[in-house]
Amino acid sequence: MDRIESIKDILDKRELAIAEDDRRAVNKANKALNSTIKANVIKAQEALGADNKYKEYFVNNIEHIKELLVINKEINTIEEAIGLIHQVDFRYIFGLDVLMEEPFACEFINSERRISLAFTTEEKANVGVEKEMERFKGKEIIVSSYERFGMYIKELVVSGENTEAWITYNLTRNKYLYMVGSKKEDNPYVIISFDILDLCQIFMKCDISKAIQGLCELLGIRIKEFEEVRGRYERCKSFVRNNLTKDKFPILFELIGEQIPKLETIFEEGIDKLYYHGESKEGMVFSASMQYLADTMGKRKSTINPIVNIFALLGLLQKPDVRSGIYGKGCNNDITYYYIPEYNNEIFQKAEQLAMILLYNGERVTASSFSYSICIEKFGQEIANKIFKDKVTKARAS
DNA sequence: AAATGTCCCTCGTGCGAGGG
């Protein structure tokens, strides 16, 4: 059972790294552990599907669960929230009617057996695989093959019966865990352990931020740094509604009056993604790609792009310098992070001035025709670089 | 004037080859 061995191996390595105070090795082991948990979360999500009995139990009994578990607390950071969430006995949330440490059948993680076979010729390999597969008739088998050292290697992954699971409270990690493996005395083992946030992702088919958000709402945990952001966005929204009018800021209204719904969508997006906000020098920021924003607005990204950049120029949106260091599939691009300041008359006065320059100072530039080169022409390189952070844009312009 | 379609450029990632 090499899945168990590989987990054990990672845990051993981590223990060793901690003992030796090797930060790099600890990080590496943690990363490996996280990625196996993540892979298992995805596997379990697929096995259970979007509608499952755990989700059903939660949805049907939400009021009762809330009454039972609510803690009504205001705290400062998301880390504190996670600490509190880990203390929740999730048996009540997902209707797991079992005692602590009592084994029961796990319905979403199968035991898995890996068998590696080496042969001298391809024919022998094929025959050997056939023979081996006979032993596991009726079970799902995935075969992969490759050549190594002149040998033909066949690898079989046989999915087995349901595994055992049990609930435990881990004193060193300070949280309830859903353990998967076997408690048999002669050969106990652990395939994987899930905490409440992993389970929430599996059962509710969501990601970690939504899981935290959902559990905070359930438990009545209010995170100050997020609630402040929510409040600011709400105030900005009503400031726009009450002040961005033809009579109060005529030129600004002429420039972006038509775009107000897009600005509102960005606020709604920010509120929806409240728990995805991250810390930056400017304050709490969130990310939304051009494509994503365009989709939620039912437009093309090339329509949205100049509008977002106009908002940035006007100071209604700031593009902070975020260096997350991660960029790629499923990650947020560093240049699509936004900080939204508290709107007031001063900001709008400034925006009115800028709108004046765009529309009536030299060549008339409308919101949808705003671009990097136009920005340089009207406002200079420095301001343009603050708004247009894409390297391609700059490479092309030079 | 706004929206769209198409294209361009770069970066991160995955994968296989080759070296230690």
Place this chain on the structure above:
DNA sequence: CCCTCGCACGAGGGACATTT
């Protein structure tokens, strides 16, 4: 067995000509 390099690919921001 692990690290590094090169290469192809897809995602993403943005420009620009064309359509609505």
